[in-house]
Amino acid sequence: MTASTIPAPRTGYTRHASTRSKTELFAWLFMRLSGIVLVVLIFGHLFVNLWLGDGVNAIDFGFVAGKWANPFWQIWDLVLLWLAMVHGTNGMRTIIADYAERPGTRIALQVVLYVASAIIITLGTLVIFTFEPCPVGADPALLASFCTAG
Amino acid sequence: MWSWVAHRVTGVGIFFFLLVHVLDTALVRVSPEAYNAVIATYKTPLMGLAEIGLVAAIVYHAFNGLRVILVDFWKGGPKNQRKLFWGAMILWLVVMIGFLPRHLMHVFGG
Numbered sequence: 001m002t003a004s005t006i007p008a009p010r011t012g013y014t015r016h017a018s019t020r021s022k023t024e025l026f027a028w029l030f031m032r033l034s035g036i037v038l039v040v041l042i043f044g045h046l047f048v049n050l051w052l053g054d055g056v057n058a059i060d061f062g063f064v065a066g067k068w069a070n071p072f073w074q075i076w077d078l079v080l081l082w083l084a085m086v087h088g089t090n091g092m093r094t095i096i097a098d099y100a101e102r103p104g105t106r107i108a109l110q111v112v113l114y115v116a117s118a119i120i121i122t123l124g125t126l127v128i129f130t131f132e133p134c135p136v137g138a139d140p141a142l143l144a145s146f147c148t149a150g
Numbered sequence: 151m152w153s154w155v156a157h158r159v160t161g162v163g164i165f166f167f168l169l170v171h172v173l174d175t176a177l178v179r180v181s182p183e184a185y186n187a188v189i190a191t192y193k194t195p196l197m198g199l200a201e202i203g204l205v206a207a208i209v210y211h212a213f214n215g216l217r218v219i220l221v222d223f224w225k226g227g228p229k230n231q232r233k234l235f236w237g238a239m240i241l242w243l244v245v246m247i248g249f250l251p252r253h254l255m256h257v258f259g260g
Contacts, residue, residue: 032219039212046205051249055256056201059189061182064175081172088165095158116169124172127179135182142182 034083041080065133065144081124089117160207198257213238
């Protein structure tokens with residue numbers, strides 16, 4: 001007979017070191033960190049665009065020109081665009097992973113998602129940085145007042 | 151469980167609006183006329199009501215998301231998750247009471 005090798009109670013056990021990547025942990029953490037920042041950025045965005053002044057009625061080309069003349073709002077909207085798109089894309093990725101059971105369906109949906117997100121992020125970033133507040137030949141009545149002043 | 155369902159539903163809705171919203175804003179690179187024409191549709195009564203739904207969804211997702219963060223990171227979070235949910239709902243109500251009359255005035259005049 002061999003001696004008993006049963007371990008003493010409550011000695012715990014050693015876990016195998018995880019060989020998986022840290023991607024899911026990073027995604028989980030990103031959702032929470034970006035979420036906190038997005039609450040501030042989106043509440044500020046809604047307050048300025050829908051609550052202050054004439055609210056939604058005040059929004060037109062001149063309104064956008066007035067905001068993006070200020071680097072503060074350019075950066076605000078840029079960070080908002082990137083964080084919201086990555087946060088939303090990761091949320092959609094999670095939902096696709098939960099409900100699309102066939103691998104083919106899942107991969108197809110994810111490709112559509114990633115392509116759409118990449119296009120929107122690229123387009124939005126280009127728009128913020130290449131915006132022309134006072135386009136040549138445009139009707140001055142539609143432009144911000146600083147285009148015609150002086 | 152229903153707070154989780156609502157978090158998903160509002161999240162998907164906000165995501166699709168975000169795609170449209172970046173596209174409509176991109177019209178500032180086309181012409182002032184094109185941008186103003188599309189933004190004018192946001193000022194109609196029907197879209198004014200839809201914006202209330204959008205803001206309600208965003209504010210829910212925001213406060214319930216902060217609740218999820220507290221449940222995950224605060225020691226007393228899991229034990230108080232139900233109280234935190236009602237706290238989030240009270241904050242939702244406060245923000246909506248602040249937003250709703252103001253927005254209705256903007257959209258319908260008065």
